[in-house]
Amino acid sequence: MSGTSLDGIDAALVDLSGGKPKLVGTHFQAYQPDLKDTLLALHHPSLNELHQAHITANSLAREYAVAIHSLLNNTGVAAGQVQAIGCHGQTVRHRPEHGYTIQLNNAALLAELTGIHVVSDFRSRDIAAGGQGAPLVPAFHENVLRHPDVHRIILNIGGIANLTDLPRNGITTGFDTGPGNLLMDAWIAKHLNKPYDKDGTWAASGKIIPSLLKQLLAESFFIQSPPKSTGRDLFNLAWLEKHLNENEAPADVQATLLALTCDSIANAVQRFCNGSKEIYLCGGGAHNAALVSRLQQALPQCLIQKTEALGIEADWMEAIAFAWLAQQTMHLRPGNLPAVTGASHNCVLGAIYPGY
Ligand SMILES: Nc1ncnc2c1ncn2[C@@H]1O[C@H](COP(=O)(O)OP(=O)(O)OP(=O)(O)O)[C@@H](O)[C@H]1O
Numbered sequence: 001m002s003g004t005s006l007d008g009i010d011a012a013l014v015d016l017s018g019g020k021p022k023l024v025g026t027h028f029q030a031y032q033p034d035l036k037d038t039l040l041a042l043h044h045p046s047l048n049e050l051h052q053a054h055i056t057a058n059s060l061a062r063e064y065a066v067a068i069h070s071l072l073n074n075t076g077v078a079a080g081q082v083q084a085i086g087c088h089g090q091t092v093r094h095r096p097e098h099g100y101t102i103q104l105n106n107a108a109l110l111a112e113l114t115g116i117h118v119v120s121d122f123r124s125r126d127i128a129a130g131g132q133g134a135p136l137v138p139a140f141h142e143n144v145l146r147h148p149d150v151h152r153i154i155l156n157i158g159g160i161a162n163l164t165d166l167p168r169n170g171i172t173t174g175f176d177t178g179p180g181n182l183l184m185d186a187w188i189a190k191h192l193n194k195p196y197d198k199d200g201t202w203a204a205s206g207k208i209i210p211s212l213l214k215q216l217l218a219e220s221f222f223i224q225s226p227p228k229s230t231g232r233d234l235f236n237l238a239w240l241e242k243h244l245n246e247n248e249a250p251a252d253v254q255a256t257l258l259a260l261t262c263d264s265i266a267n268a269v270q271r272f273c274n275g276s277k278e279i280y281l282c283g284g285g286a287h288n289a290a291l292v293s294r295l296q297q298a299l300p301q302c303l304i305q306k307t308e309a310l311g312i313e314a315d316w317m318e319a320i321a322f323a324w325l326a327q328q329t330m331h332l333r334p335g336n337l338p339a340v341t342g343a344s345h346n347c348v349l350g351a352i353y354p355g356y
């Protein structure tokens with residue numbers, strides 16, 4: 001898994017032979033700054049971008065292969081024992097309204113370099129069936145984490161934040177709530193040259209600017225009803241800077257961005273997940289103490305804890321989910337939930353690149 005934060009690659013070796021997924025080993029491989037810069041640049045139109053996109057996809061596939069070989073070395077598992085690699089690729093455009101989404105990857109090269117079957121391009125089929133192509137993790141959450149007696153939410157705070165609503169009975173729903181970490185990451189990178197605001201301490205040192213927060217929360221995405229999904233296409237520095245008057249203290253803007261992530265999530269929970277009692281956090285934002293504390297204040301009716309409480313490590317949830325989605329595809333079983341994405345039917349997701 002390589003998500004919208006552009007922090008790097010989460011490689012997880014997962015045993016799905018039993019009921020609950022078992023995490024056999026993990027390996028995180030950070031992106032080099034120049035790869036991150038190239039990926040960020042590819043989010044915008046530029047000269048010769050087709051060529052640049054394919055060259056970058058090749059680099060990514062090589063990085064994925066290195067990550068997989070490290071994971072296998074660390075765990076002592078041979079490539080021949082692995083059923084398949086589920087490889088999400090790196091999103092550079094997400095435009096379901098135009099009928100496409102682009103996750104850069106060269107899955108053929110990854111299959112060539114590893115000798116393992118590769119499942120990739122998970123999102124396109126759902127979009128072809130009229131869906132958003134996102135989020136895709138809710139089917140996994142429903143399968144593994146739903147409880148008949150407790151109304152739960154699984155909340156992933158990655159670059160973008162997305163939630164899965166698992167009521168006691170009735171259908172599972174889910175959607176993107178808006179920015180997770182990506183605006184806070186971009187702002188601290190610009191002002192303090194750091195990749196992220198560890199534990200939200202810089203944000204906690206500033207004061208929320210109420211008028212700015214109100215303006216940001218007025219973005220129509222937050223008001224829309226699901227199905228909905230988003231990405232850097234909408235939430236980026238240019239979007240933020242449109243709303244600034246440049247007299248703001250940078251730490252106060254960071255405080256406001258943290259409040260934006262938190263309040264957009266809390267509003268979505270109040271509006272669309274009526275009666276929820278428990279929220280389980282995953283993704284890097286689950287480590288942001290200032291964010292979690294504000295979220296708990298905003299949602300006093302919900303007990304908020306990390307997904308470790310359910311036996312799944314918060315940092316590895318997304319990667320485990322894509323292993324599960326790859327297994328669905330290998331068995332030609334569907335991986336989307338039409339009630340989540342808006343697709344017209346359940347689809348077998350992705351394409352299989354054989355490892356021979
Ligand atoms: N201790 C921490 N304090 C604050 N933020 C943190 C901390 N640790 C990680 N993060 C945030 O988490 C981000 C990485 O999260 P994660 O890998 O879940 O996102 P992602 O790659 O976008 O994944 P996905 O798209 O699958 O949700 C970092 O960019 C950073 O903003």
Ligand SMILES: [Mg+2]
Pocket residue numbers: 002003005006007008009010
């Ligand atoms: Mg990540």
